[in-house]
Amino acid sequence: MQPNAEASQRIARISAHLHPSGLQMEESSMLRAANCRAKGGAPGFKVAILGAAGGIGQPLALLMKMNPLVSVLHLYDVVNTPGVTADIGHMDTSAVVRGFLGQPQLESALTGMDLVIIPAGVPRKPGMTRDDLFNINAGIVRTLCEGISKCCPNAIVNLISNPVNSTVPIAAEVFKKAGTYDPKRLLGVTMLDVVRANTFVAEVLGLDPREVSVPVVGGHSGVTILPLLSQVKPPCSFTPQETEYLTNRIQNGGTEVVEAKAGTGSATLSMAYAAVKFADACLRGLRGDAGVVECAFVASQVTELPFFASKVRLGRGGAEEVYQLGPLNEYERDGLDKAKKELAGSIQKGISFIRK
Ligand SMILES: NC(=O)C1=CN([C@@H]2O[C@H](COP(=O)(O)OP(=O)(O)OC[C@H]3O[C@@H](n4cnc5c(N)ncnc54)[C@H](O)[C@@H]3O)[C@@H](O)[C@H]2O)C=CC1
Numbered sequence: 001m002q003p004n005a006e007a008s009q010r011i012a013r014i015s016a017h018l019h020p021s022g023l024q025m026e027e028s029s030m031l032r033a034a035n036c037r038a039k040g041g042a043p044g045f046k047v048a049i050l051g052a053a054g055g056i057g058q059p060l061a062l063l064m065k066m067n068p069l070v071s072v073l074h075l076y077d078v079v080n081t082p083g084v085t086a087d088i089g090h091m092d093t094s095a096v097v098r099g100f101l102g103q104p105q106l107e108s109a110l111t112g113m114d115l116v117i118i119p120a121g122v123p124r125k126p127g128m129t130r131d132d133l134f135n136i137n138a139g140i141v142r143t144l145c146e147g148i149s150k151c152c153p154n155a156i157v158n159l160i161s162n163p164v165n166s167t168v169p170i171a172a173e174v175f176k177k178a179g180t181y182d183p184k185r186l187l188g189v190t191m192l193d194v195v196r197a198n199t200f201v202a203e204v205l206g207l208d209p210r211e212v213s214v215p216v217v218g219g220h221s222g223v224t225i226l227p228l229l230s231q232v233k234p235p236c237s238f239t240p241q242e243t244e245y246l247t248n249r250i251q252n253g254g255t256e257v258v259e260a261k262a263g264t265g266s267a268t269l270s271m272a273y274a275a276v277k278f279a280d281a282c283l284r285g286l287r288g289d290a291g292v293v294e295c296a297f298v299a300s301q302v303t304e305l306p307f308f309a310s311k312v313r314l315g316r317g318g319a320e321e322v323y324q325l326g327p328l329n330e331y332e333r334d335g336l337d338k339a340k341k342e343l344a345g346s347i348q349k350g351i352s353f354i355r356k
């Protein structure tokens with residue numbers, strides 16, 4: 001072929017797939033383009049972010065576009081995905097990025113996904129509890145999970161939207177109703193509690209936070225966030241004052257950010273970091289890596305409650321093993337009682353929202 005003819009064919013091929021909105025235009029040609037590009041790039045997983053234009057969604061999309069385990073990245077929101085998709089799509093990393101705007105495009109966004117990350121929903125303002133978000137976010141999570149049941153029932157779901165203690169039970173009920181529920185594949189993201197715990201404990205110990213590992217169990221709100229300071233690695237001990245200070249700071253880390261942001265939202269950047277740390281662990285599990293263990297809020301038999309956050313082993317099927325809590329000291333046993341009381345109500349509230 002003449003060089004000129006080849007060049008114009010290439011340009012025609014590229015412009016057939018481009019649209020100023022950055023959004024999906026013609027499904028089959030976009031898929032062909034993506035498949036073609038994905039073949040050239042590293043093999044990887046297909047990941048969707050629902051709520052991708054939000055405070056968490058945008059930095060999360062940025063970081064997932066940088067993750068070499070991701071071959072296709074779908075960005076869905078009810079607003080602003082054209083801009084976010086066009087912007088992220090210019091990054092010279094291998095993942096193919098596609099944008100989807102509004103409910104009519106939800107099913108296209110979800111079809112074929114291996115992992116769906118959900119940071120959709122409203123955030124807190126000062127003076128609010130996470131439970132105050134229930135009325136709006138419960139309905140959003142229900143709609144998105146109905147889409148998952150229909151279009152990618154085998155995907156791993158990472159649920160970030162608050163109140164996590166209730167939205168995870170909501171998602172489980174939606175999946176049960178649709179006959180697609182696999183408890184191993186539904187994970188409430190509590191990684192930010194672990195990230196904060198590692199940071200604050202490292203500060204007290206004078207260590208690099210990357211060397212510190214703190215299990216945080218229970219749930220993701222106030223007293224349900226239970227750091228197990230007796231199980232910190234590397235092994236160490238704390239005075240009662242240090243224990244009190246660390247437990248309070250970890251439990252109120254979200255509120256600390258909400259107050260500092262003074263009405264403009266809650267944690268977004270540290271959450272995006274934590275979400276990517278967790279999603280990457282899920283993808284490594286899906287790939288078959290051994291020994292991938294993180295804390296998450298999952299269906300559980302560790303306590304008498306149907307859901308509880310604890311360490312889980314991530315594998316090809318999701319949370320393949322849910323670990324027991326291990327030995328607790330008296331302070332932690334007290335904390336566990338308080339956590340369970342509050343969690344029971346939040347879980348029931350989520351279940352009743354769907355069963356009502
Ligand atoms: N699990 C955790 O550790 C954390 C959870 N969160 C929660 O994450 C959620 C999102 O927080 P931000 O990103 O700061 O809020 P944001 O308001 O900045 O972004 C939320 C995004 O969700 C989108 N959205 C709303 N309804 C939607 C729907 N039906 N479908 C798809 N997208 C929809 C909005 O358009 C917006 O772009 C909040 O509920 C917040 O409480 C926040 C921090 C930590």
Ligand SMILES: O=C([O-])CC(=O)C(=O)O
Pocket residue numbers: 123124130162192253254255257258266267
């Ligand atoms: O506090 C909030 O509302 C957001 C959140 O869940 C966190 O930062 O842990």
